[in-house]
Amino acid sequence: MSKIMTVDVLSSIKGAQPSETVNKLFEVIKNANTSNNNSFNNNHNNAVSLDNLRDDIVVNSPSAEKQIIIENFPKEKDGYLVVSKVIEE
């Protein structure tokens, strides 16, 4: 895909422009000395062991939880969430 995505599109924020303040922080990173090791080659011990993975089963939410989820719908009709019509571009 060669289409260029600008930050306002990526962020879904109208008129978004990179901030000068934030760019100053990024400049520091660009100029910092880093080791030759690529981060991805380092041994990060953050992985969860297979024994500790949670069971791959569907757990139904209690009805009180479902009721609050429905209360939070921005737009609701007959208990269903109303969303904008998706238009193909």
Added chain:
Amino acid sequence: MSSQIHKIHQQLVNKDITCTALVQEKLEELKQNTNNTVNALLDTLALDLAAKVDTKIANGETIGLLEGIPFGIKDVYMVQGTYTTASSNLLKNYKSAYTATAIQKLLDAGAIPLVKENCDSFGHGSSSENTIFGAVKNAINPDLVGGGSSGGSAVNVAKDYTIFSIGGDTGGSVRQPAGYNNVYGLKPTYGRISRFGLMAYASSTDCVGPIAKSIEDIRIVLNTMSGQDVKDQTTYASADISQDDIQTSDNIQTVGYFKNFIESEAIDAQVKSDFLAVIEKIKAKGIAVKALDFFKSDTLVSTYYTLAMAETASNLSRLDGTNYGNRIEGDTLKETYSVTRSDNFSEETKRRIIGGNQVLSQGFSDEIYLKGLNLRDQISENFENDFKEVDIIISPVTPSTPPKIGDSLKDPLAMYLSDAYTVGFSLGQLPTLTIPQGTATGLQLTAAKNNDELVLKFANFLKDII
């Protein structure tokens, strides 16, 4: 100060006070307070729970140590049926569908939630001014900021409106407001307490952290909330820290400090001289003190913000007004997303989301984001080497005293740089405690990963010598 939890527990058991009267008094103080610490009071829930505690006591039943103890919750934690706004416009009417694991554990122990506390929106800030509920005012001087992002929580504890509060710390958000308001605030080792039900800011450094007026109260609350949780797979099992475990500090022989923090031009002269005076007092007790080399402050701050912005851009992408939140309808689905986010996010939140998407974009990720990850690895390695030589690292919490309300919003770069002393320990995922001693904004004590006990031990030792 001695333990408030033990004191109130005894008063309840002795029937010197009733839980209902205690909760009513605290709710009234919170309602009247002019420091803008409250987003929502949980009065009905709190009074119902208090009545149950009183009934138990009247029936001669024994109560647990936390039973009936009133506490506050930063408004980024889910508590089923209560509003959880993250101090944002987007979620101002959002109700939690479930309860965060850490909070559930406190509720199971009988503690009573009083209030959802004001904070920087989504944790984005170091002053608790980036909020739709009005800037939090400092407990000591209301012209100054309360600190952030857990400002409301620290001020409530400092003012005795809550016995303890639960903040969230991603880059210093518990430790810095604790320092600004002269109370204790702990960022435990990453993974010691479950993050399930804490609204995600930067998932790789987000930590649940207690704020209280004594080391003992921090210990009690930490033990209650800790533990492995299947709903947060970064959690690990940890042993309880006993009261006896932290009474003696015989095994602390060497303390280190980062000399570039102290030699920095940005440090306030008084903070510097107070810090150096503490170092002399530690030496006088026969403990060896080592000056350590560390990364420059601007490298630490830039690494932290680069990674935190990338993570928050990803975490907050779900907030588009589709399933929940303050949706603003546009002509198309994409327009709805865009208008909802543009109109509802604060300037600071937008700045961080945009910065995050910038560094994650093709062409930028290699020279900024991946380099940031590489720097983080170097920082962690540096800590690992340091803790082969020293038991504890001590540092100021902030380079200077709290700014006036309004100043941080005008100068975001200055606000980011004010996090220079806290963000490194977050990147290292280390246990760090702010104590209200040593400098005007306290001291930070840090130990190696999973060694939260040593931090509390050293805090107890310093309590008596400073």
